[in-house]
Amino acid sequence: MxxxxxxxxxxxxxxxxxxxxxxxxxxxxxxxxxxxxxxxxxxxxxxxxxxxxxxxxxxxxxxxxxxxxxxxxxxxxxxxxxxxxxxxxxxxxxxxxxxxxxxxxxxxxxxxxxxxxxxxxxxxxxxxxxxxxxxxxxxxxxxxxxxxxxxxxxxxxxxxxxxxxxxxxxxxxxxxxxxxxxxxxxxxxxxxxxxxxxxxxxxxxxxxxxxxxxxxxxxxxxxGQEKMDIELRLPDAELRQAVEAYAKDKLEQAVRNVNKQEREADIAEAEAEISQYFQEAYPEQDKEVKEVVQDTLKKVVRNMIVARDERPDGRHADEIRPIDCQVGLLPRVHGSGLFTRGQTQALSVVTLGAMSEVQILDDLTADENKRYMHHYNFPPYSVGETRPMRGPSRRDIGHGALGEKALLPMIPSEEEFPYAIRVVSEVLESNGSSSQASICGSTLALMDAGVPIKRPVAGIAMGLVSEAGRVSILSDIQGM
The missing domain is CATH 3.30.230.70 (GHMP Kinase, N-terminal domain)
Incomplete structure (x- = not known):
């Protein structure tokens, strides 16, 4: 030993x-x-x-x-x-x-x-x-x-x-x-x-x-042991060079669209055309061609951002998508807030309960409970997909905890507000930054429910893009 x-x-x-x-x-x-x-x-x-x-x-x-x-x-x-x-x-x-x-x-x-x-x-x-x-x-x-x-x-x-x-x-x-x-x-x-x-x-x-x-x-x-010999699944250099040269301009044209669904359709059409073009030269390497297309797409977008300060939806690096906020949408709940930023939308709902309804934690901590809870749900329809719904995923749990931590310092003490508080954020539409939308929606719903939070809290997702030694910081990132 x-x-x-x-x-x-x-x-x-x-x-x-x-x-x-x-x-x-x-x-x-x-x-x-x-x-x-x-x-x-x-x-x-x-x-x-x-x-x-x-x-x-x-x-x-x-x-x-x-x-x-x-x-x-x-x-x-x-x-x-x-x-x-x-x-x-x-x-x-x-x-x-x-x-x-x-x-x-x-x-x-x-x-x-x-x-x-x-x-x-x-x-x-x-x-x-x-x-x-x-x-x-x-x-x-x-x-x-x-x-x-x-x-x-x-x-x-x-x-x-x-x-x-x-x-x-x-x-x-x-x-x-x-x-x-x-x-x-x-x-x-x-x-x-x-x-x-x-x-x-x-x-x-x-x-x-x-x-x-x-x-x-x-x-x-x-x-330390000697590292194992591994087989890396990478396209060969000749194929990569050929696909990049042919695909670059087509992908740059396809990626320019404000609407997520239309942009995805344009990219899929370009990918299919590129794949078909290389079918004769590389009949057994369709997967490798598609992998290079994805790599080229990333390079195209990164270059647009760092060289021209332009994103696929036309925004500059520091621009935020249009924001809309509503409260009081649901008549029989204690508080509700709808937050929309571009094509990302979250509905947050607050329920207040007696202190007997706090969450008792059965884990490795000493006797502990949670008075403020935030739960995040990301159903498949939010991105136009289908899949079985079998309870919260690891991602759902992680994003719920992120939103919970963001609001926790602003939640009034038990002496000031002796209630258990549960917020559920339903992501209704997603094109990036849905966890941050749930933070904004939580703030709206808590205020609608009359919870005396110390100050409103907002969240935004940031990104950093680098290409050829140049760097750009993005505000309000979105999906591709």
Missing amino acids: HSFSMQLAGRKLTLEVGQLAKQAHGSVLVKYGDTYVLVTASVSKQPREGIDFFPLLVDYEERLYSVGKIPGGFIKRETRPGEKAILAARLIDRPLRPLFPKGFRNDVQVVATVLSVDQDNSPEMAAMIGASAALTISKIPFAGPIAGVAVGKLAGQLILNPTPGQVEDSDLYLVVAGTKDAIMMVEARANEVPEAQMIEALLFGHEAIKELVALQEEMRAVV
Whole structure:
């Protein structure tokens, strides 16, 4: 067994390799105080056929024995992941996913199993570090390591990996993940923190990330495996050059349309014509032709934005689509708000209840409940599609939590407003930024319901586009 340790926020962090789960392709036990998380990484022998995406699956498994609890209910065992576990899995996934090779099609699964938890040390942060460490020492190709830390701000001072008690009193709770050179992911909850303080917190967290990455690099030098030979599913250079040259002008013409459905139809027509044109020259490579067409489309749009400050719908980089707000649409509910921005529309509905209706959380936290809840639904008709509706997806849960965090600092205290509050946001139409539309809709619905929120909250999705060394920042991004 090999052990690698460092001090993190005044507590000892240890990465152990070689004792547990030795048949996984990478296995690390992360110890942070009395919080223990086992993280494994495994890869399939062969690439998956017929797909054009990287099949990465991240699972975060909470075990209630880790805090000395027996699961509630009739079954008395853990079943599907709870909301916090799903949010943790998404948090870990985001900084890992961009660091795998383009064209890599082998299934990769990362599993973080929470074995022991003390209430001062976050198992989520331990799991993120462990996920990177397991991939780094495994045979799986991975351009890491990365690490993640939490940053709080209490009494004007930045705190690394704050305890739950400190988080409760903090004006800021920020999770930042990245490599030693760059930030990969940010998630935050803040009580009207100025921009300069957010940047300060990011830089503060990144210094700790550099130390954690160095620890993993030390571990890789001692126990790292040789990376596996992989088959990258990439179109050959000759085909790529030919398709790009033929498709560029056709796609640039097709992409210019304000209306999403019409634009999609124009692009589909252009793609079909391009595919047909290359059918004779590349009869066995239709999938590769379509892949190059998609890559070319992205290049065309990026070049339009950075070279001419023009988006497919004609907007400049800093322009926002037309906005419409309505309240009081539904007669028998406590409050409702309809927010429309371009072709994105969200209907938010508020229900007020007695304090006995708060959500009781049966998870790894100490006895805890939620008085303010925000639930987000994204039905298939919102984008003109059909699919079975089997309850909320991981994405729905993630977007619901995002909207919840945005409004939470503005919700009145229990003493000021002794009611449980549930907001449901139904996305009725989507062309980008639907999670932010749900934030705006929530504000409208809460005010319509008479909830004395401290100030209105609005959300907007931002983007950064780079092409040939040029950069453009976009306000109010939309789908393609």
